[in-house]
Amino acid sequence: EMEAKKRLGGSIAFVSKKKVMWD
């Protein structure tokens, strides 16, 4: 099921509440 599902996954991760980590 995960093999089939993962093909419907997104392009790249989304990380909630984060913007840019510069330092």
Place this chain on the structure above:
Amino acid sequence: MTGPASQPAGQRDGRLLLKLQQEMSAMTEARTQDMCLENIAQNAPYLKQGRTLRDLHELGLGAGDSGVVIAAGPSLRRRDPVPVLKQSGFNGAIVCTESAISHCLRQGLIPTVAVSVDPHPLRIVRWFGDPDLDQARMKADDYFRRQEQDPSFADEVTKNNELLAMMAEHGKDIRIALGTTASPDVVKRVHEIGMQVFWFNPMLDDPDTPGSVTMELHRQNGLPCMNAGGNVGGACWMVAHAVLDKSRVAVTGMDFGYYADTPLLNTQYYYEARDLVGGDESRISELYIDIYNPHTDEWYYTDPAYYWYRSAFIEMAADADCRTYNCSGGGTLFSDHVQWASLEEFLDGATT
């Protein structure tokens, strides 16, 4: 989300789509993380070349307080923002997805910065013109023919040749915020073209979590890490807002879905959706959801990935200390924190 009962569309309630939403982060990790890490390792020799996202930030690009994102959703063609931008003389920041570069160049518009993050091994390089495009590559993936709704290989070859010529002429003038996760073919091609590269690590997980992969990458290559928001459209918005420091950001060509008259076959994840339900045509519709847009009084529909991108974008816009406008003119993206407006209205309010 449903519209008025009298609407003729709106039959698909996305039963399976909604069920999958809570698993989308895990599904995305399963689909992309190994690919990302492999790409990052292979791209290592290039990472010392070019500049970083911090350098891009320090350039202070784009006059005034406003930025416009150009993504390559269906509204890019149906409600083209480029003529409006050109006619207005807008001199703020224009941030475009790699998939929208050709649309801009074709009309003589050079974006302030392009963005690419997707690790896919074959598809993304096509947006830069693929010097190695042949029948075998085209046969292996009909994605572009389905998106174009044109089944001919000949059209693909013509478009690819046009892209190769445009990149040869204008490529050196284009800055690109390039994710270290991009496929080695894309990285090689971007350097062949001579684009001005600004590197960053797309966040693969929360860097504040113990054992974070993102933090480990940051320790290894020292590059800034950016939340890419699930897809390149979200990443463009993040660049405009958090890297170029624009306090007003408009998005265009950002549908996160499809016009109601789009055949299912022409949607991006059709084959994947069909396979998930074991090829059962009667169940495929459970993986799509109809969404009524009250601003355009039109129905659209979307699939699990784009519904997830949409939710991620709405969350990012709600958390941001910038104002976000959707000037796409169509699509599924609207919320309390994403103001619906025409591009002309947005540009009228820009300071220069």
